[in-house]
Each structure stands twice: as structure tokens, then as C-alpha cells.
Amino acid sequence: MADAEYVNIWMRPERPAYGPKPAYSRAQITEAAIRIADAEGMEAATMRRIAAEIGAGAMSLYRYVPSRDNLVELMADRVMGEIDVTGMPSGDWRADLTRYADGLRAMWLRHPWIATVQRSLPSFGPNQLLLIERLTGVLDAFVSIDENLGLIAMLNSYIEGTVREEISSAKEFRRIGLSESEWMARSYPYVDQLVKSGKYPMFTKIVMEARQPHLSRDDQFRNGLQRILDCIAAALPSNGRVSEGSRD
Missing domain, CATH: 1.10.357.10 (Tetracycline Repressor, domain 2)
Structure with missing residues (x-):
């Protein structure tokens, strides 16, 4: 059964409309995850490890990337951008x-x-x-x-x-x-x-x-x-x- 509350990661605003500027970005989190996965494999790219890489609290990252599936989506899309179709x-x-x-x-x-x-x-x-x-x-x-x-x-x-x-x-x-x-x-x-x-x-x-x-x-x-x-x-x-x- 489909999750009625599911929101595609690309539909989620990266920062709230109001309030302080976020301390981190999805791009930072994604780049850190890719560096870890390149060096040690995808299983090493946990939220805890990524948080340590960028100097954040592990739980705080979920405000930017709500789930593991979202992280994979961000990582996969980021590396697709390396393919030159200019x-x-x-x-x-x-x-x-x-x-x-x-x-x-x-x-x-x-x-x-x-x-x-x-x-x-x-x-x-x-x-x-x-x-x-x-x-x-x-x-x-x-x-x-x-x-x-x-x-x-x-x-x-x-x-x-x-x-x-x-x-x-x-x-x-x-x-x-x-x-x-x-x-x-x-x-x-x-x-x-x-x-x-x-x-x-x-x-x-x-x-x-x-x-x-x-x-x-x-x-x-x-x-x-x-x-x-x-x-x-x-x-x-x-x-x-x-x-x-x-x-x-």
C-alpha cells in the first residue's frame, strides 16, 4: 500500500521559507556520502558517518535528507551529472x-x-x-x-x-x-x-x-x-x- 504522506525528495524545499539559514546543505551531505562510498563502499555511507565527515549531529541530517532512500536518490542523481551531454x-x-x-x-x-x-x-x-x-x-x-x-x-x-x-x-x-x-x-x-x-x-x-x-x-x-x-x-x-x- 502506498504511503499517503510520501513526498518526493525533489518536491521538498531544501530550506524553510522562514527562520535561520540552514547550517548545511543537501549538496554537502551528498558530496560527503559519495566520498565515503567511493572510498569504502555504499554500506559505509551511513548518516552517522556522513555527519562525522561534515561535523554535524547524525539526527540533524534527517532535517535535510529524510530517509536512506532519499540519500541514495540524491547520490545517484549527483553522479549522473558527471555524464557530459553538452x-x-x-x-x-x-x-x-x-x-x-x-x-x-x-x-x-x-x-x-x-x-x-x-x-x-x-x-x-x-x-x-x-x-x-x-x-x-x-x-x-x-x-x-x-x-x-x-x-x-x-x-x-x-x-x-x-x-x-x-x-x-x-x-x-x-x-x-x-x-x-x-x-x-x-x-x-x-x-x-x-x-x-x-x-x-x-x-x-x-x-x-x-x-x-x-x-x-x-x-x-x-x-x-x-x-x-x-x-x-x-x-x-x-x-x-x-x-x-x-x-x-
Whole structure:
């Protein structure tokens, strides 16, 4: 059952209409929370810890940020503001979506805690709204709004799925104390045994022929992104297509 008293954080005034100026701001609280989460993970960004970071009483922060969910909304919207969508749409949809994809991936890698708080229900903060306006504006001239939303969802699913795996892998390598190349070297005897068994022809083909697993993370991401952009291109009318020479 919905909370009849719920008020969206973006509808709550940051300071009362009357009375003394607040000692702190949502921006201060949000920035402190992000610093803590970047260094130690989202679970470390408690109200008590944030209060200590900015020199406030823990309970006093609830006057500015009423709940943990509100804090997450503020943090997520703040880091979305790091994605540069200036000048979009530029008229070159492929370049625009590539720039957005690179920016979203870079933001997730700077703030890996975002993978633990990314939510399906949007909060429509100011930075998220700017992204919506600019990103959907890129394809607006070519397709209906429903097709537009579907294509952007496909793009976002690729970016977030790929970078989520990248963050998870990096965390696992740190846990076991090995680099990716060291882990592959350690795994080689078993992989060699599987290949020589002759029981797994497709696995053997991957091991012997696939180039993708040996690329850098950047190159893997870019190759996959080009395939997604090819799929988007196929869904656009001819006036939305780009020449082969402009894809590289």
C-alpha cells in the first residue's frame, strides 16, 4: 500500500521559507556520502558517518535528507551529472550515443557503488531529467517515442550489464589477490585438459580462435557498443543512417 504522506525528495524545499539559514546543505551531505562510498563502499555511507565527515549531529541530517532512500536518490542523481551531454543532440546520433556510452561507463567505474543502488524506478532528479531530455532527443527526429525508448533501453542495458560485470570482476580479482593475466595463467592447465579431451568443441573453438577475450576492457566495450549501434542503425529510417566511413 502506498504511503499517503510520501513526498518526493525533489518536491521538498531544501530550506524553510522562514527562520535561520540552514547550517548545511543537501549538496554537502551528498558530496560527503559519495566520498565515503567511493572510498569504502555504499554500506559505509551511513548518516552517522556522513555527519562525522561534515561535523554535524547524525539526527540533524534527517532535517535535510529524510530517509536512506532519499540519500541514495540524491547520490545517484549527483553522479549522473558527471555524464557530459553538452551539445546533444549534435546531429550525429552515432557520435552522441558513443559519447554518452563512454561517459556512463566511466561514471560507473569511478563510482562502483552505483552498481549496488541502481534502481528500476526512476526518481526524476534534475540530472536524470537532463539526461532523458538530451538522450531521447538524439533519436527523436527519426523514430516514434516508443521506439526511441526501446532503443535507448537496449543501449543502457548493454552499457550497464557490461560495466557491472567489469566492476564485479575487478572486485573478485582483488579478493583473490591476482591480476586477470595471473588468473588466466593459473587456469591454463585445466583449460588445456578440457581442450585436449575433445568433449567440448565450442569451448575449444572459443579458447583457440576467439579474439574477444584477449582484448582490453576498453576494446571489448567499444566492440560491443558498435554492435549495439549497428542494431540501432537498422531500426532507423534511411535518413538516420550513417556512412560506413563515419563509424570508426
